Amino acid sequence: MVGAKGRMGSHVVDAVNGAQDMQLAFALDAGDDLMRITPENTDVVVEFTVPSVSLDNVLALVKRGVDVVVGTTGWTDERLAKVTAALAEAPRDDQAVFIAPNFAISAVLADYFAKVAAPYFESAEVIELHHPTKVDAPSGTAIHTARAIADARKAAGLGAMPDATETDGGSRGQVVDGVHVHAVRLRGLNAHEEVLLGNAGEQLTIRADSFDRISFMPGVLLAVRKVADGGHAGLTVGLDKFLDL
Ligand SMILES: NC(=O)c1ccc[n+]([C@@H]2O[C@H](COP(=O)([O-])OP(=O)(O)OC[C@H]3O[C@@H](n4cnc5c(N)ncnc54)[C@H](O)[C@@H]3O)[C@@H](O)[C@H]2O)c1
Numbered sequence: 001m002v003g004a005k006g007r008m009g010s011h012v013v014d015a016v017n018g019a020q021d022m023q024l025a026f027a028l029d030a031g032d033d034l035m036r037i038t039p040e041n042t043d044v045v046v047e048f049t050v051p052s053v054s055l056d057n058v059l060a061l062v063k064r065g066v067d068v069v070v071g072t073t074g075w076t077d078e079r080l081a082k083v084t085a086a087l088a089e090a091p092r093d094d095q096a097v098f099i100a101p102n103f104a105i106s107a108v109l110a111d112y113f114a115k116v117a118a119p120y121f122e123s124a125e126v127i128e129l130h131h132p133t134k135v136d137a138p139s140g141t142a143i144h145t146a147r148a149i150a151d152a153r154k155a156a157g158l159g160a161m162p163d164a165t166e167t168d169g170g171s172r173g174q175v176v177d178g179v180h181v182h183a184v185r186l187r188g189l190n191a192h193e194e195v196l197l198g199n200a201g202e203q204l205t206i207r208a209d210s211f212d213r214i215s216f217m218p219g220v221l222l223a224v225r226k227v228a229d230g231g232h233a234g235l236t237v238g239l240d241k242f243l244d245l
């Protein structure tokens with residue numbers, strides 16, 4: 001586990017220790033030497049750190065010859081391309097990196113349902129709501145959802161959404177592939193997302209609430225098992241790839 005002292009990392013340490021088919025090799029955090037990790041002592045590394053260090057960690061681990069499951073956010077197309085390039089040069093042919101913006105089944109399904117619903121609505125916007133200690137905005141999940149909605153709209157031949165806004169001081173949120181994304185940071189919250197889809201006279205709301213970080217653990221363990229079992233060489237993004245959706 002890399003990022004073992006963090007909010008997510010400490011839960012993953014407990015989850016791995018509680019899993020009968022897994023053994024914790026290392027619990028590393030900032031300042032620890034990743035070079036202690038080798039293919040001989042470690043099958044899969046789980047990485048939950050911060051967006052500013054995650055890419056370098058993943059590249060170093062790929063070079064090390066181990067498979068990596070990543071929960072840290074901040075993955076732009078450019079960063080993902082660097083991971084793909086590193087995997088092409090990796091010591092093992094079957095090496096895998098798996099990245100999930102969200103490991104909670106509620107969030108993965110909300111994302112999936114939003115993608116299915118998107119072609120049927122004129123308008124769609126995403127609101128994500130998180131704890132105020134989160135360092136990035138909007139959430140990785142919201143970016144992923146917005147892109148999925150945009151792709152589904154494009155595939156269905158839909159154009160831009162109706163929006164007469166002429167002045168915007170920032171209230172309309174960040175525009176991700178044409179989809180407006182709004183971020184709320186509020187004490188008491190954990191991780192929540194709402195997708196609003198609208199037509200004349202009707203609205204569909206899809207909402208996922210993760211009240212506790214324990215909600216992410218079944219998804220993390222599923223990803224570790226899938227990667228360890230093999231057959232997922234290269235870069236895979238999204239827990240939906242490991243579910244029968
Ligand atoms: N994919 C998901 O389901 C999911 C769920 C929750 C959070 N997240 C994401 O996971 C990341 C971590 O979230 P968090 O709430 O645990 O953050 P956190 O700040 O509590 O933990 C981050 C940990 O990483 C450690 N760290 C920093 N630099 C490091 C380095 N170079 N090497 C090793 N460890 C280092 C920190 O010391 C800290 O312990 C964020 O990007 C967050 O958005 C993803």
Ligand SMILES: O=C(O)C1=N[C@H](C(=O)O)CCC1
Binds near residue numbers: 101141
């Ligand atoms: O608590 C966080 O930080 C979370 N980050 C991920 C994101 O940015 O989407 C997943 C939800 C929790």
